[in-house]
Amino acid sequence: xxxxxxxxxxxxxxxxxxxxxxxxxxxxxxxxxxxxxxxxxxxxxxxxxxxxxxxxxxxxxxxxxxxxxxxxxxxxxxxxxxxxxxxxxxxxxxxxxxxxxxxxxxxxxxxxxxxxxxxxxxxxxxxxxxxxxxxxxxxxxxxxxxxxxxxxxxxxxxxxxxxxxxxxxxxxxxxxxxxxxxxxxxxxxxxxxxxxxxxxxxxxxxxxxxxxxxxxxxxxxxxxxxxxxxxxxxxxxxxxxxxxxxxxxxxxxxxxxxxxxxxxxxxxxxxxxxxxxxxxxxxxxxxxxxxxxxxxxxxxxxxxxxxxxxxxxxxxxxxxxxxxxxxxxxxxxxxxxxxxxxxxxxxxxxxxxxxxxxxxxxxxxxxxxxxxxxxxxxxxxxxxxxxxxxxxxxxxxxxxxxxxxxxxxxxxxxxxxxxxxxxxxxxxxxxxxxxxxxxxxxxxxxxxxxxxxxxxxxxxxxxxxxxxxxxxxxxxxxxxxxxxxxxxxxxxxxxxxxxxxxxxxxxxxxxxxxxxxxxxxxxxxxxxxxxxxxxxxxxxxxxxxxxxxxxxxxxxxxxxxxxxxxxxxxxxxxxxxxxxxxxxxxxxxxxxxxxxxxxxxxxxxxxxxxxxxxxxxxxxxxxxxxxxxxxxxxxxxxxxxxxxxxxxxxxxxxxxxxxxxxxxxxxxxxxxxxxxxxxxxxxxxxxxxxxxxxxxxxxxxxxx
Ligand code: SF4
Numbered sequence: 001x002x003x004x005x006x007x008x009x010x011x012x013x014x015x016x017x018x019x020x021x022x023x024x025x026x027x028x029x030x031x032x033x034x035x036x037x038x039x040x041x042x043x044x045x046x047x048x049x050x051x052x053x054x055x056x057x058x059x060x061x062x063x064x065x066x067x068x069x070x071x072x073x074x075x076x077x078x079x080x081x082x083x084x085x086x087x088x089x090x091x092x093x094x095x096x097x098x099x100x101x102x103x104x105x106x107x108x109x110x111x112x113x114x115x116x117x118x119x120x121x122x123x124x125x126x127x128x129x130x131x132x133x134x135x136x137x138x139x140x141x142x143x144x145x146x147x148x149x150x151x152x153x154x155x156x157x158x159x160x161x162x163x164x165x166x167x168x169x170x171x172x173x174x175x176x177x178x179x180x181x182x183x184x185x186x187x188x189x190x191x192x193x194x195x196x197x198x199x200x201x202x203x204x205x206x207x208x209x210x211x212x213x214x215x216x217x218x219x220x221x222x223x224x225x226x227x228x229x230x231x232x233x234x235x236x237x238x239x240x241x242x243x244x245x246x247x248x249x250x251x252x253x254x255x256x257x258x259x260x261x262x263x264x265x266x267x268x269x270x271x272x273x274x275x276x277x278x279x280x281x282x283x284x285x286x287x288x289x290x291x292x293x294x295x296x297x298x299x300x301x302x303x304x305x306x307x308x309x310x311x312x313x314x315x316x317x318x319x320x321x322x323x324x325x326x327x328x329x330x331x332x333x334x335x336x337x338x339x340x341x342x343x344x345x346x347x348x349x350x351x352x353x354x355x356x357x358x359x360x361x362x363x364x365x366x367x368x369x370x371x372x373x374x375x376x377x378x379x380x381x382x383x384x385x386x387x388x389x390x391x392x393x394x395x396x397x398x399x400x401x402x403x404x405x406x407x408x409x410x411x412x413x414x415x416x417x418x419x420x421x422x423x424x425x426x427x428x429x430x431x432x433x434x435x436x437x438x439x440x441x442x443x444x445x446x447x448x449x450x451x452x453x454x455x456x457x458x459x460x461x462x463x464x465x466x467x468x469x470x471x472x473x474x475x476x477x478x479x480x481x482x483x484x485x486x487x488x489x490x491x492x493x494x495x496x497x498x499x500x501x502x503x504x505x506x507x508x509x510x511x512x513x514x515x516x517x518x519x520x521x522x523x524x525x526x527x528x529x530x531x532x533x534x535x536x537x538x539x540x541x542x543x544x545x546x547x548x549x550x551x552x553x554x555x556x557x558x559x560x561x562x563x564x565x566x567x568x569x570x571x572x573x574x575x576x577x578x579x580x581x582x583x584x585x586x587x588x589x590x591x592x593x594x595x596x597x598x599x600x601x602x603x604x605x606x607x608x609x610x611x612x613x614x615x616x617x618x619x620x621x622x623x624x625x626x627x628x629x630x631x632x633x634x635x636x637x638x639x640x641x642x643x644x645x646x647x648x649x650x651x652x653x654x655x656x657x658x659x660x661x662x663x664x665x666x667x668x669x670x671x672x673x674x675x676x677x678x679x680x681x682x683x684x685x686x687x688x689x690x691x692x693x694x695x696x697x698x699x700x701x702x703x704x
Contacts, residue, residue: 009027009028010025010026010027011025011026011027011466011467011468012024012025012026012039012042012464012466013025013026013448013449013464013465013466013468014334014448014455014457014463014464014465015049015052015053015056015334016056016059016113016334016447016448016449016604017052017053017056017334017599017604017605018052018183018184018332018333018334018599019159019184019330019331019332019333019334019335019336019337019457019458020044020045020164020184020186020187020457020458021044021334021455021457021458021461021463022038022039022042022044022045022048022049022050022053022186023038023039023042023044023045024036024037024038024039024049024053024056025037025038025039025040026057026449026466026468027468028468028469032469033057034057034060034449034468034469035057036049036053036054036056036057038053043163043164043165044164044165044186044457044459045186045189046186046189048185048186048189049186050184050185050186050596051596051597051610051611051614052597052598052599052605052611055608055610055611056448056449056608057449058607058608058609058610059447059448059604059607059608060447060449060450060469062431062607062608064431064432064607065430065431065444065472066429066430066431066432066436066442066444066445066475067444067472067473067474067475068080068081068444068474069081069082069083069085069086069441069442069443069444069474070086070439070441070442071085071086071089071440071441072439072440072441078437078439078442083476083484086441086443087481087484087485087488088488089441090424090426090441090485091485091488091489093397093423093424093440094106094130094397094424094485094489095489097396097397097423097424098130098131101396103130103131103132103133103376104132104133104134104376104379104395105132105395105396105397106130106132106134106395106396106397106398106399107132107134107135107379107385107389107395107397107398107399108122108125108126108130108132108134108135108344108398108399108400108401109135109136109137109138109382109385109386109398109399109400109401109403109405110122110123110135110136110137110138110339110344110401110402110403111137111138111139111333111339111401111402111403112137112138112139112142112332112333112334112335112336112339112340112402113333113334113335113339113402113403113600114335114339114344114401114402114478115335115338115451115453115454115455115465115500116335116338116339116341116342116453116454116455116456116462116504116507116518117453117454117479117500117503117504117507118401118402118453118478118479119137119335119338119339119341119342119343119344120342120343120344120350120503120506120507120510121478121479121482121496121497121503122135122343122344122401122478122482123135123342123343123344123345123349123350124343124368124495124496125482125485125486125496126344127343127375127376128368128370128374128486128491128495129482129485129486129489129491129496130489131376132376132379132395133346133376133377133378133379134346134379134380134385134395135344135345135346135379136344136345136346136379136380136381136382136385137339137340137344137345137382137403138333138382138402138403138405138408139333139336139339139340139345140345140346140381140382140383140686140687140688141299141382141383141408141409141410141688141689141691142295142298142331142332142333142336143159143295143298143329143331143332143336143340144298144303144340144381144683144686144687144688145297145298145299145300145303145304145306145307145683145685145686145688146159146293146297146298146303146307146329146331147329147340147686148304148307148683148685148686149304149305149307149308149311149571150307150311150329151515152308152569152571153308153311153315153320153561153568153569153570153571154320154556154557154561154562154563154568154569155515155561155562155563155564156352156515156556156561156562157340157352157515158337158459158460158516158534158556159328159329159330159331159336159337159458159459159460160292160326160328160329160330160458160459160460161320161321161326161327161328161460161555161556161557162326162328162459162554162555162556163459163461163533163554163555164187164190164458164459165190166290166324166326166555167187167190167191167194167290168189168190168191168192168193168194169193169288169324170193170194170286170288170289170290170324170325171194171195171286171287171288171289172194172195172196172197172282172283172285172286172288172289172290173191173194173195173196173197173289173290173291173292174196174197174198174199174279174283174289174290174291174292175196175197175198175199175200175206175210175292175294176199176221176225176291176292176293176294176296176297176310177199177200177221177293177294177295177296177297177298177692178200178206178292178293178294178295178296178297178330179200179202179204179205179206179207179294179296179593179594180206180294180330181204181205181206181208181209182204182205182206182594182595182596183294183330183332183594183596184330185596187330188206188209191209194289194290195210195211195282195286196209196210196211196212197210197211197212197213197214197279197282197283198210198212198213198214199213199214199216199221199224199296200213200214200215200296201215201216201217201218201296201589201591201657201658201661202215202591202593202621202656202657202661202663203215203656203657204656207656211282212275212278212279212282214271214275214276214279215270215271215658216269216270216271217268217269217270217589217658217660217661218578218589218590218591218661218692218693219300219577219578219580219581219589219690219692219693220268220269220270220578221296221297221300221302221306222300222302222305222306222309222573222575222576223260223265223268223269223575224265224269224271224276225297225306225309225310225312225313226256226257226260226265226309226573226574226575227260227261227262227264227265227266227269227271227273227276228276228279228280228313229253229254229257229260229309229312229313229316230257230258230260230261230262230265231262231273231276231277231279231280232280232284232313232316232317233254233257233258233316234262235277235280235281235284237280237281237284237317238316238317238318239316239317239318241318242315242318242322243315243316243318246318246321246560246561246566246567246568247315247567247568247569247570248565248567248568248569248570249569249570249571249572250315250316250570252570252572253312253570253571253572253573255572256572256573256574257309257312257573257574259575260575261273262276262277268575270658280313283317284317287324288324288325289317289319289325290319290325290326290327290328291310291313291314291319291326291327291328292327292328292329292330293307293310293327293328293329293330294329294330294332295332295593295691295692296593296692297310298329298686298688299688299689299690299691299692300578300683300688300690300692300693301576301578301579301681301682301683301684301688301689301690302576302578302683303683303686303688304683304684304685304686304688305571305573305576307329308571308573309571309573310327311327311571312570312571312573314326314327315327315568315570316570320557320561320568321556321557321558321560321561321568322558323555323558326557329458330458331458333600334455335455335456336458337456337457337458337460338454338455338456338462340352341456341511341516341534342507342510342511342516343364343510346378346379346380346381346382346385347378347379349361349364349375349510350364350367350507350510350511350514351363351364351510351511351512351513351514351515351516351517351518352511352514352515352516353514353515355375355377355378356377356378358372360514361375363510363512363513363514364510367506367509367510368495368510369495381682381687382405382409382687383409383410383680383682383687383689384682384687386405386409386415386418387414387418387680389418389419389421389422390418390421390422390423395422396422396423396424397422397423397424397425397426398419398422398424398425398426399426399428400425400426400427400428400429400435400439401428401478402428402429402478403435403601404429404433404434404435404600404601404603405419405435406419406433406434406435406438406669407433407434407435407601407602407603407666407667407668407669407673407675408600408601408666408675409675409689410675410678410679410680410689410690410691411644411645411675411676411678411679411680412673412675412676412678413644413645413676414644414680416438419435419438420438422440424440424441425438425439425440425441426439426440426441426442426443427439427441427442427443428442428443428445428478428481429442429443429444429445429603430444430445430446430447430475431603431604431607433601433603434601434603434669443476443481444474444475444476445475445476445477445478445481446471446475446476446477446478448465449467449468449469450467450468450469450470450471450475451465451467451471451477451500452464452465452466452467452500452501453465453500453504454500454504454523454526456534459533459554460533460534460553460556461531461532461533461554462518462521462526462532462533462534462536463526464523464526464527477498479496479497479498479499479500479503480498482496483496483497483498501523504522504523505522508520508521508522508538512537512538513537515535515562516534516535517534517535517536517537518534518536519536519537519538520532520536520537520538520539520549520550520552521534521536521552525549530552531552531554532551532552533552533553533554534552534553535552535553536550536551536552536553537550538550578690578693579679579681579690580643580679580681580690580693580694580695581695582660582695583695585697586641586642586643586695586696586697587660587695587697588626588660588661588662588695588696588697588698589658589660589661589662589693589694589695589696590640590642590661590662590663590664590674590677590678590693590694590695590696591661591662591663591664591692591693591694592663592664592665592666592674592675592677592678592691592692593663593665593666594665594666594667595615595665595667596614596615597611597612597614597615598611598615598665598667599667600667601666601667601669602667602668602669605667606667606668606669615665615667617649617650617668617672618647618649618650618664618665618667618668618672618673618674619649619650619651619652619665620638620640620649620650620651620652620662620663620664620698621652621653621654621656621657621662621663621664622638622651622652622653622654622657622662622698623653623654623655623657623658623659623661624653624654624655625659626659626660626662626698627651627653630698630699630700631700632651632653632698632700633651633653634651634652634653635650635651635652636650636651636700636701637649637650637651637700637701637703638650638651638698638699638700638701639698639699639700639701640662640664640677640696640697640698641677641696641697641698641699642677642678642679642694642695642696643679643695644676644677644678644679644694645676645677646676646677647664647671647672647673647674647676647677648671648672648701649664649668649672651698662696662698664677666691675691677694677696678690678691678694679694
């Protein structure tokens with residue numbers, strides 16, 4: 001673990017939270033206190049931070065910071081233990097369970113906030129030290145639908161295939177299911193100039209700034225996207241030359257969408273046909289335009305098709321791969337992009353390679369010094385993995401790194417029951433999250449300002465995370481934890497480096513030639529200030545062997561898409577309903593999302609006084625007309641129930657919602673958890689759960 005920089009020497013790093021990865025300059029005073037300010041000149045945040053970024057240093061010394069390993073004793077209490085005792089105990093239990101039930105009896109759940117180095121070593125540890133196929137990560141709940149749709153359409157998935165700063169030059173930006181004014185406020189600096197079209201069931205702060213707001217019924221996003229394509233065809237707005245020369249599959253795509261008349265789509269979505277046509281006209285008339293999707297498009301059992309339908313629209317209008325125009329996905333988690341590239345996904349190996357591809361297996365096996373047949377096959381996706389825990393044939397042990405599924409997974413009560421039934425639950429975290437509290441063993445690990453490494457932002461730029469202070473005594477880095485466990489499981493020590501730089505150098509070799517090629521990126525180049533976006537192969541750039549190293553690729557697809565023929569693919573997607581519909585027992589739609597003050601499960605932001613003061617508890621947003629019908633007053637406690645369970649929270653009456661919809665933030669634990677309501681229907685391709693639409697009823701809760 002690095003000792004950190006000397007006191008009063010500023011270090012440039014990045015915010016611990018979202019995928020925008022705002023540049024932050026940290027300083028450490030002699031007493032150890034860390035202060036933060038925006039990194040001057042960093043183009044993404046341009047001198048701004050949101051309140052989460054400004055208050056992030058408070059997380060370092062949160063009063064309940066974990067500072068020693070904990071083992072559950074015979075009386076059921078989590079009691080302090082030494083590191084050797086904790087690692088020996090965990091490794092011993094893992095050996096027993098593997099011997100009794102086989103290697104797939106042990107599972108691993110990673111996170112989209114882990115550095116690239118941690119994500120890489122975690123995937124290697126799972127497949128070699130544990131020998132299990134059962135590894136996935138929480139990004140499955142975040143952007144897996146856009147990843148699948150992007151790969152199919154373009155042959156590669158990079159959230160934004162262009163720098164964020166390009167957005168400022170647009171005339172029109174369409175945001176489908178994204179609310180950056182609350183989730184990543186500095187992004188709005190780049191959206192001040194363009195006219196915005198916002199698609200969201202809520203009139204969010206982003207929608208307030210839009211020239212046009214389309215407010216579909218939750219769960220009908222796919223129908224709306226098809227309707228927009230239909231309007232583009234009917235209004236003769238297609239870019240026929242682009243379709244002819246740069247794409248394939250339009251005719252099959254159109255056959256699926258030709259019934260999506262805007263009037264028919266209006267009946268399904270509630271979005272007036274005139275607004276559908278107006279949106280398409282605005283987008284088509286602009287010379288420079290972007291279409292961006294977010295979680296609102298993705299978190300459905302139709303998520304991949306919904307994103308694909310938006311990509312179809314962008315392709316039909318000739319947007320992707322054009323200077324000043326394009327399609328992108330606003331990835332959510334801090335390393336949501338890198339987290340899906342380096343091998344912690346159930347079906348992938350480092351370099352964004354498919355684990356079922358013999359050539360990919362051969363390449364990674366060579367880098368790891370094993371035979372290809374030593375690598376397990378594909379495992380279960382995150383929800384399927386959680387749901388299989390403690391079932392006959394399912395995993396008996398789970399190792400959790402950097403995620404809190406007791407709050408953030410769908411059908412959260414069921415997840416908690418599954419975790420409680422395990423023979424062994426190990427959680428590595430820096431705070432006692434709700435998941436850690438159920439564990440048999442808790443391992444205290446470093447956090448952002450205490451560690452070196454790299455993160456990959458939503459624009460595919462690889463960024464250096466730098467340590468600014470020494471971690472508290474008793475805390476270890478995740479790489480040290482993986483090394484310690486691997487050695488105890490009989491692995492060669494050299495196979496699990498504890499230096500982030502050494503892990504990154506191996507990651508570069510493993511990624512070489514893959515879809516996300518990092519082989520030309522080094523700590524030295526990043527530390528010299530180069531802005532490097534993958535793919536960045538080790539081979540020189542244009543000019544041959546004497547040329548400078550490859551400069552990276554800020555903008556993808558300008559010369560062609562990543563499919564062998566260089567063409568993008570239209571997807572033939574047709575209308576499908578959401579998995580769950582409202583009915584007499586559950587007449588309202590519930591949709592979930594984020595607040596300005598909090599991040600993901602809230603395990604970090606709920607520990608910061610300013611953020612807790614801004615949003616202390618969950619509130620259910622209800623339209624005043626709906627509340628009046630239900631006899632609910634502003635601030636009154638209500639019970640929201642779905643087929644899975646109930647959550648109790650105060651009502652907040654807002655006229656920014658549809659009258660058939662309620663909204664719940666998912667950052668809060670306990671009886672106010674939004675995910676006590678959400679269902680487990682999965683997208684058939686991405687295996688994304690349907691977070692964005694549940695059928696619920698709301699009733700006043702009797703006073704306690
Ligand atoms: Fe951090 Fe995201 Fe806020 Fe920037 S927008 S300060 S990266 S949470």
